[in-house]
């Protein structure tokens with residue numbers, strides 16, 4: 001697949017060289033287009049040497065009229081030859097030009113001629129990013145269906161701290177690869193996905209938790225975003241980074257998770273409950289640490305809120321997908337859970353299967369659906385399983401709608 005990499009004139013232009021390499025490692029053919037300002041920060045030679053391809057910096061170049069007219073019109077040719085136009089760093093100036101349709105250099109002219117997927121990775125000073133003019137341009141470009149990657153927040157080259165840093169090149173390349181490989185069949189959907197374990201405090205320093213890593217829920221969030229969905233990920237404490245483009249709500253306890261899910265339910269079209277929520281919490285958590293003594297301690301546990309059942313009772317037209325981690329009678333247990341909780345699909349997995357489940361990058365699941373269908377999904381990476389779950393969720397919703 002071919003990517004036109006547009007490089008704007010910002011400090012982060014040097015990172016675009018690394019990005020070109022990362023895109024090539026993903027198998028993309030990269031054609032670089034640099035603005036005049038970008039050439040002040042890095043040389044076209046860097047990109048030509050890295051990509052092995054000509055770098056375009058100018059609409060007209062040093063060519064005679066005959067030379068220009070005897071070859072094909074370059075910005076139209078580049079627009080037709082590439083499936084993706086990725087601009088990184090996208091300067092405030094480029095965002096403004098794109099939003100308003102100006103075409104006074106090669107990159108902005110290419111943008112207007114381009115009909116493929118546009119991905120923008122902005123980088124600039126925080127004040128520039130937060131300026132109402134930039135915010136309005138970003139809103140216009142988003143409304144046009146363009147994808148934004150970042151910016152990140154952190155230390156900026158201008159010496160300030162805040163939003164405006166270019167997302168790391170490797171992560172941009174991963175996100176582009178994810179976009180490129182998938183159809184955008186979840187465009188317009190909003191997912192609320194829960195993931196990870198919860199922590200139920202025993203006292204101010206101790207808690208009860210479980211072995212959930214959050215990997216499955218995070219993989220579903222990543223897959224859904226790559227297919228065009230808006231994703232709100234309600235995450236318990238985990239050790240993994242949030243996928244790009246996902247809105248993360250961090251929670252600790254089952255009660256906090258319930259509140260975050262219910263607060264976002266209105267927006268959701270599909271709810272995926274993959275978190276391993278604690279079944280019990282301590283009835284009365286002391287505000288002082290429990291002292292160690294020789295005496296036996298008994299903890300009084302109350303059941304936690306049943307989030308799946310509460311969403312099931314209020315789900316309306318939403319598709320509700322739950323998870324059941326079982327050690328035996330998995331399909332029967334999944335079917336029972338689906339009926340009681342009013343879920344549309346339960347993803348059942350044997351937690352004691354060797355090499356899969358908690359913490360592993362692999363999984364092997366059975367999809368139990370309210371239509372009566374049961375689909376075994378062979379052992380695969382959690383990423384691949386995530387896409388299979390989403391494929392079946394769309395199919396299931398179609399079947400449920402046409403059955404009404």
Ligand SMILES: Cc1cc2nc3c(=O)[nH]c(=O)nc-3n(C[C@H](O)[C@H](O)[C@H](O)COP(=O)(O)O)c2cc1C
Nearest residue numbers: 008009010011035037038091092093094123124125
């Ligand atoms: C040292 C320096 C650093 C700059 N860094 C940025 C930046 O990170 N982001 C940005 O939007 N503009 C930045 N600018 C301003 C742009 O270079 C300027 O708006 C230019 O017109 C952008 O041209 P282009 O959008 O055609 O690449 C910087 C300017 C200078 C002199």
